[in-house]
Amino acid sequence: MPYIKNRLNYLFNSTKGLILVAIAMIAIETALFSMLSGPMAEMGVRDVVVQALGIDLVPAEREGRIIILYHSIAMAVVAIEVTIVTSLLRMRSAYKIAIRVLVTVGYLMAMIFGMAFAYWGHSWPLHGLYIAGLTLVFFAGVLLVIALWPWSREFRQSNPAYARTRGGVDLERLAFFTTALTTVISSMFGAVAGSYYGNGFTTFMAENVVRLPHKSVLQYAIIGHLHIMLALIAIMLTLIIGRWLDFKGILQKIAMPLMILGTLILNLGVWGIVTPWQPVAHMIIYVGATPAMLAALMLVIYTWDKLIREGTAGIEKPTAGQKLRALLRDPLKFGPLWQMVFMNFTVSGLGIFMAVRLDEVFRLWPAREERIELTGHWHVLAAIIATIILLYYGDVIGLRGKLRRAYGWAIILASDLAFAAVTVLEMKRLFVSEATQQPLVNTVTLLMDLGLGTLLIVLAMVMVWRLLDLFKRQGRWTVEVEQELSAEVSA
């Protein structure tokens, strides 16, 4: 009995175990359900999977299914971030335990019962349990906000190397708090609209209504919700990476106020789309996104400079090549920041280009072309977030030496290959006509599948390794069970 008890204690009562379970759940779900669409459907794999697993793909319920799929994965990602935050930042033990219990039970319920409801027939008790799971994640968020309260005396920042107010309030903690608080509020933004659309399955995909000149308040709320939640998950991850890499000094002191301000304005802009401010909401969003992205840029500059300095320590006058080698020496530390930079080419830059040339270029094309761009760019953003988590996870599980480099570079190169290919696919109409696009589509599809397939194989290898490790009496899990991420910050 202790054999199982000890392992369950690791998986569900330790930081690294909880992260492992959530990543494993996402990996299983991604691997399974990615076989139901795109090239897998074209090749006939979907039909086999559907038949083998008895999946019920009712055509009229496709949108509802996909929304539950997105939410179930998103809940697991949120759970990973919440678990990491509870380990990285100081908070009272009671809060930490309560938050982890709520978020873990919540995401598992949302994932298991939600997917069962969506893909295996409509059993209403399952739907109720799915909603209950989402609610538990919400309450975990509320507790996290309370636990992160930055004005508590016990959590004041005494080290002058970090951003703080004159009274000692830790601005990094305030940034975490702001992000958590606005995430909780923004989730309600989606819940209100979702409770209407979900009740009776009058669901819709946002990309299918963007061209309508008159959208209802609830339609705007859905569009706002999906954008802000992904943005907030990305902002929280940026803060996490900053904490892991011990972001400090002058750049951090500039970045933290920018991040707080940017997050607040960004949220105000998104919430504003259901108010009379709607016509200027996008402008407010741009105003908010700019400082938030500048803050992320400062983290990139700080970390890369640090990596170069550490990698060239002992060399009196390092050459450009030596600096580059130092920068690229550790892909797990270079990678998360590189992915943030790469995001600007595949997501932010693309989004700005589309916004600027919308009526002159993109709205001259059929809606279906615009839909490819919309869905493509946010899938890339979601996947970039996933790769950053995986890169950090490589460090969390203590990968060293060649294995560390192979794991890190495989994730970076495979994912960036896929993301670049997606971007070309999204923008293909700029340089190839509909009639002659097939060879290009075939090539970029192959590159996408190659990149994402490699990524999933790497992930599967890690998961199998961790699974086998659990069968060992003195496996790595016995060491990890007591470890906290705050003790592994790269000072």
Place this chain on the structure above:
Amino acid sequence: MSRMIGRLSLLVLLLAACAPVDLNAPVPTFETGISPETWASIPAGEFLSGQFDTPAEIAYDYEMMVTDVTVEQYVAFLNSALSAGVLQLGDGEITVFYPGDPFHGARHEIEIAAGHYVVVPTADPASRFTFDGQSFHALPGYEAHPMTNVSWFGALAYCDNYGWRLPTEMEWEKAARGATGWPFPWGEEIARNQANFQASRDPFEDMRSFGSRTTPVGFYNGKTYAGYATLDGASPYGLYDMAGNVWQWTGDIYEDMHLRFMRGGSKDCYEMDLRVWASNNAVPSYFGPGVGFRCARTP
């Protein structure tokens, strides 16, 4: 060595992406037995509209073409209308006068003012017709395929010319699903040999080179063509190709927007866009190899 193989593979892959596409690759010819001259009658009455089966009603009888307008039919119209002066020869395109849309200056709305607008391009390599400067001819083998590379103005001009009209979205949808709540014109599920869609493996498709191509109108009617057995894809009112093959322009002009809507999905869509409520839209001057139309009329 392995690095060189990797680089070479990548180079080959990238070169493959730029490979030219033979738009005039041989096309199989099959007699479907479905006449594009026939019309289906749709009686007045209630039906279920949209993804969530919202009760709706069309209070009048109307008729719709059983198939999309074919290349042969459209070429005949082009030749007669051009000689009659209904259409004009412009710079690389045939144009028609359109009296314009009401313009409200809404956000993203582009004014469609009175003027001449493109009907079809005269020298687009993706067209299934040729133009020798005097008259139009259907490309051999494509006579019975749906007319494509035709703008909304071109579709409207065709229907107008014969005293018909483009169907509204509601008319189109009722014609596609009848009084049923089906997601597809024939029922609840879709098979690869029931409609022409992305990678549906029909005899006209080659995903390694030119991709998906149109099938002759009424192709999916339960017949077997040189060993390729189709399922009957007719709607409850007997219309063919109401799912897949080509998107079909509809006639609605909505307030505060200049975009025109299409229904039915096309050879380039996955099944989800073949559901009867799925729609696409584009500026009315848009034309492409996956967009055609059919007409409606009130008896």
